[in-house]
Amino acid sequence: MSAKSLTQKTMVVVFSRVLTSLIDLTTAVIIIRILSKTEYAIVGYLLMIYEVARYVSTLGFPESIFYYFEHLSKNFRKAFALQTCGILLVTGLISGALIMLIKVLAPWLISDQFEPQVIETIQQFLPYIAIIAIFEIPSWPVHNILLASDRQKEAGWYQVITSLMSFVALIGPFALGYGIEWALYGMILYAIIRFVGSLIWMLVILPPGELKTPKGNFKEQIGFSLPLGISSFVNQFNKYADKFIVTLFLSEIAYAEYLAGATEVPIIRVIPFAVGTVLISRYVSHKIKNEHENLINVWHKGIKKVAIIVIPLTIMIVVTASSFISLLFETDGKSYQGSVLPFQLYNLIILIRVAHYGSILQAYGDTKGVLRLSISLMVLNVLLSVPFTIWFGINGTAAATLIANVINWVFTLQRIAGHMKVPIQKVLPVKHYSAVLITSSVVGVIVYLLGNLGWPDVDAKLDLTYNVVSYIGLYLVLGSLFKVITREEWRNLKEMLSFSFLWK
Helix, strand or coil, rough: CHHHHHHHHHHHHHHHHHHHHHHHHHHHHHHHCCCCCHHHHHHHHHHHHHHHHHHHHCCHHHHHHHHHHHHHHHHHHHHHHHHHHHHHHHHHHHHHHHHHHHHHHHHHCCCCCCCCCHHHHHHHHHHHHHHHHHHHHHHHHHHHHHHHCCCCHHHHHHHHHHHHHHHHHHHHHHHHCCHHHHHHHHHHHHHHHHHHHHHHHHHHHHHCCCCCCCCHHHHHHHHHHHHHHHHHHHHHHHHHHHHHHHHHCCCHHHHHHHHHHHHCHHHHHHHHHHHHHHHHHHHHHHHCCCCCHHHHHHHHHHHHHHHHHHHHHHHHHHHHHHHHHHHCCEECCCCCCHHHHHHHHHHHHHCCCCCCHHHHHHHHHHHHHHHHHHHHHHHHHHHHHHHHHHHHCCCHHHHHHHHHHHHHHHHHHHHHHHCCCCCCHCCCCHHHHHHHHHHHHHHHHHHHCCCCCCCCCCCCCHHHHHHHHHHHHHHHHHHHCCCCCHHHHHHHHHHHHHHHCCCC
């Protein structure tokens, strides 16, 4: 695959992920604005349980698609895909049973600062979440099957279409004035349609071949996937550990405010994961061929492409956090300004997410390393979040989460350095990363100072627009002046904005 072709395919995946994340963000914004804080706390808790259950059930099997599609002949791809979806059908049923167990245990898992009626409502709706999980989970590998089959455009459309379906199913009833129960009915219908449609799509796009994988492959897939699966579960627990801790010690109002604040802006967050998803097959290919230098070069190039976008956007979001929260989440009589500092702290985590670190570890076959790092993050997160939440409330929870992620990032770089057989400072293109971070921070300070010169208060929309336009314009100027943004990046930006990659 040529470098230009790889760039275009990466653009397709990034574009679809960004569009999907925009849909997810819009969903969250509409729910927060329509529902009361108590209702939002209920919906947020239900969706949190679903997300955790889904990651328990997938158990790393969707990720194994990338590894085994490179190692198996094309004749066995359909059999391997069917095997993977069949496994997830079973784990989906187990997930549904676990959700029902949570229904029983809910009074002991939620703080007594929650109103009893809120807990009862959560228990009433958890069976709906179980049904959604049973139908949606088996379809989860299809996106990766499309990517591993070199069908990036179809994978992008699949992700966008399913996200739009989910959006309509959840938001439609709320917009029409119906309650949470009808929204959950909509999600059940979406899950059934996705299950049937995904199965048909997968069978159509995969080439004909064997219906049974080679002897021993099933056992080998389980051995490869389980560490990834446990790691995914631990990662998902990490994602929600701080939120669980808030529900254990604080009220439903504090929980609603923390949910609004503890949100990494998904449009930024998905970029490194999208790039990593495209490049993982390249990592595996170079590893198989023992092309060590090529593997490191591709890894570094991916980080540079991500950093030049992710770092400045993250600093921009942190600087404009107050206006961002006010514009998106607040309505008359309902303030979320208590969410601003947690939002800023939480989004600073994205500064270290300039790569999909798990993809490079998977390329080296180190799924156990992925698991160990996930466990270490979980331990750090819990040990820090509990006392910080008790002492400082939701601000302390967000600070503890940031500290835990930074410490574990260092552990991750050490692990990757061991595989690459390079010093830890060589794992990342440090010079480029530092240049982008310094330039972005300087621009952030300038924009912040200009926005706080004592000018009269303006509408949040105008304030946010002014700061965002000022930040992007100044970053592009200084980035070009200091050669952080090269001519190649300008060409890529032009192609991205023209959307030519969608039809090339």
